[in-house]
Amino acid sequence: MASEKITPSVNFSVLILFGLILLSLQLMSSAMQESSQLSAMYSWLLMFNALGSVVLLVLVGAxxxxxxxxxxxxxxxxxxxxRMVSLFVVLALAPAVIVFYFSMQFLHxxxxxxxNVEIDRAMEDALELSQASLDQRMRWHLKQTQQLTTKLEESSENAMMLEMENLRELAGATEMTLFSRQGRIISSSSVNPSDILPSLPDExxxxxxxxxxxYVALTPIHDEELMVRVIVTVKTQEPKYLQVLYPVPVRIADLADSVEFAFVRYQEMSYLRDSLKMSFSLALSLVxxxxxxxxxxxxxxxxxxxxxxxxxxxxxxxxxxxxxxDQQLPVMAQDDLGFLVESFNDMTHRIAQARDETxxxxxxVENQRAYLETILANLTAGVISFDEDYKIRTANQAAYRIFRVHVNQFMGQSLLELVQNYSELAEPLKAIQRLLEQADDIWQQRIAFLGPNGRQELLCRGTPLFSQVGARVGAVxxxxxVTDLIQAQKNAAWGEVARRLAHEIKNPLTPIQLSAERLQHKLASKLEEADALILQRSTRTIVQQVEAMKEMVDDFSEYAKPSKKQTVDIDLSQLIQEVLALYALRSGVKFKAYYESGVQLINADPVSIRQVLHNLIKNALEAIGTEGLIEISLHRVQKxxxxxxxxxxxDDGPGIKEEQIEKIFEPYVTTKAKGTGLGLAIVKKIIEEHGGAIWIDTARKVGAGFIIQLPACNVD
Amino acid sequence: MRVSKSNKYPSFLGWLIALLWLSTFSVYGAGFSAEVKQAEMKLQREDYLFSAVLVYHLSDKAKNALQNGVPLFWNVHFKLQQPHFMFLKSTLIDVVIRYRIQYHALLNMYRVRNEFNGEVYNFSTLPAALELMSVINDLEIIKKTDLDAKKTYFFYVKVDFDRDALPLPLRPIAYIDPQWYLSSDWTLWPLKK
Structure with a gap:
């Protein structure tokens, strides 16, 4: 933020400006004195001040x-x-206007x-008195001159010229001149002999x-010297004019000058009264x-x-x-406002710090949350949290994997609302909802249901959530x-049974069989024919049953043995075609195969996989009897x-009963009159040992359907 | 013969004053300014003599001021110039004849003083006094030898009323009141050889 401090240069400029204004006003004030040498500059100063006012007015206006x-x-x-400027203007203007008003009043x-009238009258009277005094003197000189002319009238022109000097001295005149009628100088006499040319009257x-x-009048001679000029007619045969210049006594002249000066000065002042007022008012206003x-x-x-x-x-x-x-303001001064600005800066600094920390x-927190979310998302266990009304708040990715439902899209809804859209999940969801509502503590329950992936078994663990004050705020x-886990446990248990059977049952069977054959061999010849026949049937029965038991034990051994012996990459479509080729000659049964284009490679033991296919096809053939349809499809899926x-x-056989679906893959479970009931159990075992899964397609309403998924190998 | 009235020498103050004055002159100004009626320079023997006829028109305010003892001053400016290239010119002669006229209450007459030569004249009437100021006769200006016969010369004449010589209180008004604009413009005259 830019600093706007009062710089010293601005202060200095203001001081200079004020100095100039004061100087100008002082000069104008001095110039108003008539005697001042600045008087000649009055107009300039007035103009300068007026311009200054205009400049200031423009500045203030701007x-x-x-x-x-x-x-x-x-x-x-x-x-x-x-507000501050208005206050200042009002505070400054009010007293200034009052002072100005009264100053103008006093000035005027x-x-x-x-x-005043008395002084006017006195001045006029003084002037009139002076004029009267001079008039009297003029009249006296006129009379004196007229008397002189009577003497001249009696003289000839030459005598006049001779008499001129005497008459002038007699009259006490400064100059005496005789003019012809045409104005030509006839004779002249002056008190100053150096004056060659007498004073000539004008036209x-x-x-x-x-x-x-x-003619008689006061005449200033030689600029300042006052004379009485008298001219009278000399009545001779040829009329002439006699001009006499009488000096005005110095005292009278000085007094008359003084009176005139005072009168003129007063008259001038009186005349300039309004101008003077205006001039002073103008100066005062300007100041x-x-x-x-x-x-x-x-x-x-x-x-x-x-x-x-x-x-x-x-x-x-x-x-x-x-x-x-992060606002930081410049501290312009170390005063109260400066303190305020510093406090503001401190405050914003602390707020910024607090904000950064927050x-x-x-x-x-976000990282932690993201981390937890990542953990939750990558958990194999599904996690759903609920609010206090048992509405879904969060759900992780595993919940989708288990339920095949985007639970996240049902935020703010209860599990029961989820049931309306996904009826196949009704059983577990309702069970979880019920447990949520009933449980006051941690609960755990195994819930089995038939889901989209076949029969599924869930291990659910619920925890109600409580606030610090003990109020229920939700649950998780x-x-x-655990379907696979349970199945694996079952398989392991059946494997153990098979192993024990092989060990505990098969071993005694050979001595039993040998003993029965030895009894036949030793006793047959010694017994009666009838008894020997009974012995033969009995020993044959024993041997047959022992053989049957051996076969059964061998089957169990087969079931207990690992199927993944030697794995190689197999093109499953080709393998299916080879297997189907073996059954193609059977009349009455149709095979339909659908293969997705391309090579469908899996890494597996070809013998085991071939056995799986044989077992399933045999089952299907046995189910459909002499006529029917077996469909096999093969395609790649991503899971x-x-x-x-x-x-x-x-197949389009009679299908599998619903109550058998759950146990169809368990050993000794069969719907046929013949059979050990190990066929599908072995199939499931082989598939699972190859990392795959098998389940019954419950969506199929006609016949039975098996779906096998085996991990695919990349073609390239 | 008057040729033109276009040549002026305004100062900065003059511009400002003119600006103020123009605002009112168009309404009131007509009729009070002085005039240079006739001006000529004639060669007499070896000297050029300047003669002029001037006319003074006094406004009522000026007459009133004069009657109340305020002296009035006029300056008759005379400039002899030689034009050069474009507007350049050189001044050869610059003469100012200053007249002062004042009314004397005691004598009831008008006194005119020519401050150029110091002569004082008294007149019982104002027209007679102005008449004296109106005529300039054969004022010796320059010698013939000082001028180049092959070159052209012009002389400028102006009658300028000196407002700065007025009493101080009257000056501000004199600058804005057209009744106090008693000057003429510059007039340009050719020098006949």
Missing amino acids: NIFSLVQHAKKREAGSRLTT QGIDSWF HIWLQLRQNGE LLMSLLAAIWVAFISIRNITAPVKELVKGTKAVASGQY RKAGFE VVFDD NNTDFIEVALY
């Missing part, structure tokens, strides 16, 4: 616009900034107080003179405006810097709320298909990721 935009977007910290009243004076015949705008601008910068940590905090809080716990623990059932060659053999 800041306000930016703030409004941020507030509209509801950005973090914008509302706090708005102060300026107005400089002027305006000539015009007035021609109209009135005389206030610049100060306020500068203050507001700096307030914006300051408040933005103050609220920057708050803004960051808000952003950080939002980020934390959205789950980003996540780690979660991973571990572990079950295993538990293992390839098997499945041989199905069906």
